[in-house]
Amino acid sequence: CSTFLHKLQRKSNRKRSVVSSGELHRNRRYAINPLGHKWDHHNLTYRIVAFPNTLNRDDTRKALSIAFTKWSDVSPLTFTEVTANATADITIGFYTFNHTDCWWSPLHPCFDGLNGELAHAFLPPRGEIHFDNHEFWILGKSRFSWAQGVWLNDLVQVAAHEIGHALGLWHSRDPQSLMHPNATYTGQRNVGQDDVWGIRRLYAADKKRVCDPWASTSASANDEILHEKNCPLRCDLPLESELPPRHVPRWLKWSLRCGHKNLRTTQNRYKTSPRASRAEGL
Template identity: 35%
Template sequence: MASKLITFLPFFFALFFLLSLCNAKYDLDTLKRLQGCHKGTGKVQGLHDLKLYLARFGYLNYRHTPNHVNAEDDEFDDELETALKSYQNFYHLNASGTLDGPTVSQMIMPRCGQPDKKGSHIHGTKLLNIVSHYSFFQGSPRWPAGKSRLTYAFGSNYPNPYVPPVVRAFNKWASASGYFTFSRVYDFNRADLKIRFLSRVHGDADFDDNDLAHAFPPTNGRFHYNAEKKWSAGPGAVSGAYDLETVAIHEIGHLLGLRHSQYESAIMYPSLPSGEVKGLNEDDIQGIKALYGLNK
C-alpha cells in the first residue's frame, strides 16, 4: 500500500499545483498595455496581471486575493524581473527583464494550459547528436510497467466529426513510440484516457482566454479541449482555426508524461498559432523513449 502511495505522489503534487492556479485570472489586454515595463519603473497599475500570468505558467510564486490588489502587487520588483527573464529564456527571447514587444506577442499567443516550469528538465542532454529540450513532470510520473495498452473514450458532448483527428493523433504516438497501443472504448468511466470538450470553469485547471486545451500527467488521463475556440478537423491547416489533430498530439504527450519543450519545432512546444499544423518531432520521440527507457 505504501509503495502505491509513493507511486502516485508525483501526480498528486502536479495536480495540486495546477488546481492552485486555476483561479489566477489575468487580462491579456492589460499585458499589451504594460509593454515596456521593467524594474525601476516603480508601481504600474495592472502589473499584478503580469505576475498572475507568470505564476499561472510556473515562473513565479505569486498569489493575490481576488478583487483586492495591494500596492506591492503592482511593483516591478527583483522577483518579477527574475521570473520574466526565466520566461524569456524558455522561449529563446532576449532575456532583458523588460516586457518588450516580442515577449508580449509570445504571451498572448494561444497555447496549452499546462505550466511550462516545475518539471524535471532534461534540457541540454545530447542524444544521437541531437540537443534535447523535452522535459518531464515533477517526479517523472509515467504509466506503470506493463501498462502499454491504453484505452480512450470521448465524453457525451464530444462532436462526432472531431473524433478522426484524435484517432490519427493516437496512431502517430503508437507508431513513434513503438511501445504504446491505443484503442477506443465506449464506457467513458472505465477508459484510461478521457477526452471532452469543456468551457471555462469546469472544476480543474479552468481555461483562460488563450488556453486551447490541457491534459494531466499519468495516470489521471483527463484531456480537455476548450469548447470556446474555433476548431478544424483537417486534415491540413485551415485559416483562422486551430487544428484538432495537432493539439491532440500535444496533449497526448502530456497524458504519457511529457511536459513542455523549449524547441519550437517540437509538438510539445507550448503555443500554437491558428492555421498551423504540426507533427511529432525527434525531440518529442526522444523524450518519450527516455521517460520509458525505450532507448536501451
C-alpha cells in the same frame, strides 16, 4: 496548455544536458514531468465523454484517432477507443468555462471562452484531456475564417500536443517539437525528433536490449525499414552473428533484436535473423 504550467516548468528546464550514444551528440530539449509520472502499461484506452459543438462525432473521432496514432507510431504505446460505458485510461471532453474541478486546480484553470487557452491535460495516472468548447474545432489545418470572424482550430494538432502531456511529457524547448508551447502558432502538426527522444526515454524504450513484441515481426523484405522505425533510438543496430552469409538462409536476412551500438569492427559480422542470433547466444 496553461501559462502557469509553462512558468512552473522553466525551473526544471534551466540546465541543458548533453546525451551521447555512440557518435550521437545532441542537446536535450524535451522535458519529462519531474515526478516521473507515466503509465504502467502500454496498451492504453481512451473514451470521449463530451463532444464539441462545432464538429460532428465522426470527424471528432477521426481527428483524435490521427492524433493518438502520431504517438503510437514512434513508441511502444497503443491506443484503443472504448465505448461510453467502459472504463478508460484517458478520458476526453469538450467543456465550457467552469468544468470538472477547475476551480481547485492551479495547473488547469477554468477555460476563458473564445480564443486564449484551447485545451489542457492531466498527467498519468489521471489522464484527462479537456478542450474548450467555446472554440471552433475543425478537421484540418488551423486558419482564420473571415466569414465567421473566428479562428478555426486544428483538432488533430492540439489533441496530439495534449496527448503528449497525458502521457507524461512537459513542454519542449525545440521549436520543431510538437510539445513546444507555441506549437499551435507555428503549425507544427507532427511528432518531432525531440518528441521521439522524450517519449522513448520516459517509457524506457531507448535502453532496452531486445525490442518489444510491438517491434518484432517475422522476417521480410521490409524488416530493415521496420527496424529503423520501431527499434529504440539507442538500440540502433541489430545484434549480429559471426555466421558468414552462406550459412544464413536468404529469407532469414534481418534481425529485429537490437542492442547498444557496437563500436568494434563489424567487417566480418553479418546481420541475421532472430534464429541465427539465438544460435550465437546473443
